[in-house]
Amino acid sequence: MNLYGIEIDYGLYKHFLEYLSDNEIDALFHSVTKPPSRYYIRVNTTKISRRDLMKRLNSRGVQAYPDEHFDDALWLPVEGPFDIPTARKQVIVDKKAAESVMLGADLYAPGIVKTDHVKEGDEVNIVSDNGVVVAFGTAVVDSDEILKTRRGLYIKVEKSLYKAPKIRDLPEYKEGLLYSQSLPAIAVGHVAKRARASTAVDLNAAPGGKATHLAQIGLRIIAVDRSWPKIEKLKEEVKRLGLADRIDVVLHDSRYLDRDFPRLAADLALVDPPCTDIGVRPKIYHKVTIEMAKTLSRYQIQFLKTALKIAPTVIYSTCTLTYIENEDVIRKVGAEPVDTGLEIGAPGWGCPECRRFLPHIHNTPGFFIALLRRRR
CATH class of the missing domain: 3.40.50.150 (Vaccinia Virus protein VP39)
Structure with a gap:
């Protein structure tokens, strides 16, 4: 049984039917194919207060909001879904890479399954190994070079299915002020x-x-x-x-x-x-x-x-x-x-x-x- 790309057998479907209606099962599995609309981070309160971290993030254009329940949690909006522009060339990536890239992460060499012959500066679509187009971007190196070294950045993503904040690029992340959770x-x-x-x-x-x-x-x-x-x-x-x-x-x-x-x-x-x-x-x-x-x-x-x-x-x-x-x-x-x-x-x-x-x-x-x- 295939529910939006999530395959479960009849035994597991029957198991869920003991606790959820058929419509609820459908809604549940549909929801897990999309990110939540809030991206959460935990404030490292041994180094900074939530208020001060929020001010720092907001000052650099990263909109952060206090969680209503926990005094050490902030959330950042996740945008999308967006339409992905079509490119003539494709890079096929594994499941882990696709699920990261679809949120706006750039593509690095370890996630590559297969790639067209790509030159630096070429526009490409990043496609999961089951055929879902997750992003559009530009190659920063030739495909020959990336396949030889299998290291480093390959595609700079310009448009992804969804857009989540790139937390690891922030100085606040490097300083240990927050944890993505x-x-x-x-x-x-x-x-x-x-x-x-x-x-x-x-x-x-x-x-x-x-x-x-x-x-x-x-x-x-x-x-x-x-x-x-x-x-x-x-x-x-x-x-x-x-x-x-x-x-x-x-x-x-x-x-x-x-x-x-x-x-x-x-x-x-x-x-x-x-x-x-x-x-x-x-x-x-x-x-x-x-x-x-x-x-x-x-x-x-x-x-x-x-x-x-x-x-x-x-x-x-x-x-x-x-x-x-x-x-x-x-x-x-x-x-x-x-x-x-x-x-x-x-x-x-x-x-x-x-x-x-x-x-x-x-x-x-x-x-x-x-x-x-x-x-x-």
């Missing part, structure tokens, strides 16, 4: 703040959004991830934000933390495990089956069981929307959901204490948050 992910930090913890273990820490947020709030963090490249990027973010004195970064498979570090304990644990990513926006295409969700749920249960051994309180979050990977995972580990204190989002499916963010309703990525207590 969705509203629901920022909400996780505020749930942690209300838990009144002083120490935390983040079992799925990369790329570092939640760990650095908790450190910013004042917690001492152990940030764990099993991937060396992700650990390196996490360390870079910690350094950029000036939080290295509050975060210890550990390379390990966190499913086995309780076995390999038997004395490890904290007030709070965060679990944001690998999932089917259904809520991530915008998507060019995606494919998910019910069996994929079931397989990942078994993996998620391992992380959550370990977290509940390390800490009496756990925040479980995902960027997906299946019941199997969210409320059912909580049910199977036997944790006790408690009120998150959040006023945004909607109650969980069969879990009123949990919070769900539905893209077609809340103008956010799809997301799930639960605050859990270890049963005695």
Whole structure:
């Protein structure tokens, strides 16, 4: 079953029908093919106030507005969709590059799948590998050179399907004054703040959004991830934000933390495990089956069981929307959901204490948050 480029099997469709109407399923999957109308950043309040960062951004023509719910969040408008001019030449790019370019990012060499013979200065269309035209731009180098080196900028984007602020180009980004993070992910930090913890273990820490947020709030963090490249990027973010004195970064498979570090304990644990990513926006295409969700749920249960051994309180979050990977995972580990204190989002499916963010309703990525207590 193909819903706007998102392929799901009949089993997953039936699974969603237990909680949503057919029209709601259609609206949900249509919404994830587009970005939210607000692009969120988290203010690094250890370096600057929200008011002062907003003034700095506005002074350079970047319109930033205070979020209504969280005092360390700003949002910037996302414009579009726009019509893309037609060019005679094309560059085919992979899914990851297409989803970035469609928001206005320039195209770099690693995202190239195939390219016409292009000379510096040629106008080109950037096209995803499933045929969606995402942008129009101008080549800054010849195709022969970019294919030889496979490094650097290839196409300077002039018109994209949507236009989001280029946060990484700002001096404020380089100074570590902000972190690009969705509203629901920022909400996780505020749930942690209300838990009144002083120490935390983040079992799925990369790329570092939640760990650095908790450190910013004042917690001492152990940030764990099993991937060396992700650990390196996490360390870079910690350094950029000036939080290295509050975060210890550990390379390990966190499913086995309780076995390999038997004395490890904290007030709070965060679990944001690998999932089917259904809520991530915008998507060019995606494919998910019910069996994929079931397989990942078994993996998620391992992380959550370990977290509940390390800490009496756990925040479980995902960027997906299946019941199997969210409320059912909580049910199977036997944790006790408690009120998150959040006023945004909607109650969980069969879990009123949990919070769900539905893209077609809340103008956010799809997301799930639960605050859990270890049963005695």
